[in-house]
Amino acid sequence: MKMYDVEINKEKKVTKATGVSIITCTNKLDALENILNNYYRQDWRVKELVIVVNNNRIDLNDWRKKINLNKNITIYKLEEQKNLGRCLNFAIQRSKYNYVSKFDDDDYYGEKYLSKLMPLFNYTDAHIIGKKSFFVYFKESKLLTLKFPEYENKEVPHLAGATLTINKDVFKKVKFSETLVAGSDSDFCNRCYFSGFKLYSGNRFDYVCIRKSNKDEHTWKITDEDLMIKATRIAKTEDFTKYISSN
Numbered sequence: 001m002k003m004y005d006v007e008i009n010k011e012k013k014v015t016k017a018t019g020v021s022i023i024t025c026t027n028k029l030d031a032l033e034n035i036l037n038n039y040y041r042q043d044w045r046v047k048e049l050v051i052v053v054n055n056n057r058i059d060l061n062d063w064r065k066k067i068n069l070n071k072n073i074t075i076y077k078l079e080e081q082k083n084l085g086r087c088l089n090f091a092i093q094r095s096k097y098n099y100v101s102k103f104d105d106d107d108y109y110g111e112k113y114l115s116k117l118m119p120l121f122n123y124t125d126a127h128i129i130g131k132k133s134f135f136v137y138f139k140e141s142k143l144l145t146l147k148f149p150e151y152e153n154k155e156v157p158h159l160a161g162a163t164l165t166i167n168k169d170v171f172k173k174v175k176f177s178e179t180l181v182a183g184s185d186s187d188f189c190n191r192c193y194f195s196g197f198k199l200y201s202g203n204r205f206d207y208v209c210i211r212k213s214n215k216d217e218h219t220w221k222i223t224d225e226d227l228m229i230k231a232t233r234i235a236k237t238e239d240f241t242k243y244i245s246s247n
Contacts, residue, residue: 014121019046019097020114020165025087026105027055027080032063035105039073044114049073050095052087054080085176085184092171100171102185104162108137110206110245117165117202124155126200127170128192130163132156133204135244136231140213144240145231146204156201157193161185163207170197205246 022042024035032051039049049072053060060077067073076094078087092100099118103109120129132151137144164185174192176184193199234243 014099014118017046018099018118019048020044020099020101020118021048021050021092021095021097022101022103023050023052023088023091023095024103024105025052025054025084025091027053027058028105029055029058031105032066035103036067036073038103038107038109041109041111042114043111044118046097047072047114048096050091051075052091053077054082054087056080083178083181083184085180085188086178088176088184089171089178092168092175095168098168099165100168101165102162106212107162107210108208108240108244110208110241112246113206114165116206116246120200120202121167124200125198126155127197128159128164128166128189128199129202130159130165130199131204131207132159132201134160134163134207134209135204135234135240136209136211137240138211140211142236142238144208144234144237144243145228146234147231149204149232151201152203154201156199158186158189159199159201160207160209161189162209164189173197203246205244208240208244 022039026035035051051074053063053075054077056079060075063075067075074094076090078090088102101114117129120126133146133148135144135146170192174188174195174197176188180187189199237243
């Protein structure tokens, strides 16, 4: 594996005053409510939300009205032919904090998602922190499952794309692909890993990958059958929060 010299400014410790830029890209007409709920739910105090829309049918003015003039939330629109990587790079360029956290538009992020994750930058020498072990909830069957429990709290070569929190200096060397039609997250993780960046998986808690009955709506193009492979069944439940929330 070819390694490169990686120059990252890690002198400043992460504190409660450290800012985090949450970025979410979406082409879904009905995604705004979940995007805002995930943002407002976070108990991390210093944060902003950058939303990039790439669906020409979405009324940007209508969405902007719904954020109630919150100065910490900005919404942009790119032409829908732009791929996910282009949208992510655009959001990163317009973010103001040195840590960027990628939230998917249709998943669930618990209130302590960021507050449990951010301190890990102080205790590891990781450049990217996320989750390799995570919960998956199938809405139609109301089944909560757990994937990859063996990958908690350790260095890994790959992370779930919906859970990436990144020291922004990484983007000086590696950006999201603006040509790939699918697999932008996996490609980004692979290129970061082979460029010498360290990826670290935290614990399983405070994030849930949500699977709806309409699979065409999902950003992550994988079948439910594939997701069920080697998954641990946790519970049949209407309310998964009591199982996935950290103390």
